[in-house]
Amino acid sequence: MQDLIERLKTYCIDTLSHVSLSVLDPGHDKPIKDIYVTPKRHRVVIQKNGVHTKVDQIHKYKYIFNNGDTLNRRIFLQGEPGMGKLTFAAKLVLDCCNQSNPSSETSTEVNFDDVETLH
Structure with missing residues (x-):
């Protein structure tokens, strides 16, 4: 199972980093x-x-994924065309993949100060 997770992370980093x-x-x-x-x-x-x-404006991942003590089952990104919804989703996946290995060359700059929430 760990091998599958590592291969998925590598695939996401290779696919979404550009x-x-x-x-x-x-x-x-x-x-x-x-x-x-x-x-x-x-x-x-x-x-x-x-x-x-x-x-309110969201500055932490925990405010996206948690609603108080409960986990949000659905999250919707809304915005005008070209405003960065897909790029934000790609950045979120990259942050999640790089969270376990933040010193890697593919590590992206973190815009939230609670990336450990993704783990």
């Missing part, structure tokens, strides 16, 4: 650590009447 800069020129890639800019992330509360309210 981002295409142009849809028209898919061969033009850059390392994600060179171009990543942390987007503004807010927790949104949906009231029973359907009104969406931004509550």
Whole structure:
């Protein structure tokens, strides 16, 4: 099982560590650590009447994955096209893969101060 986990981590690092800069020129890639800019992330509360309210800005992974004492079963990333939802998801996976080996060459800069939450 540990071998499978290590192979998945290696695959994710190899696959997600570079981002295409142009849809028209898919061969033009850059390392994600060179171009990543942390987007503004807010927790949104949906009231029973359907009104969406931004509550607070998120600066830690634990606020994404935990709701008080319970684990969030579903997490939705919403935003305008081109605002970095997919890149944020790739960065999250890379942070998770690199969490056990943060000194590796593929280690990306951490934008949250609680990466151990991903472990």
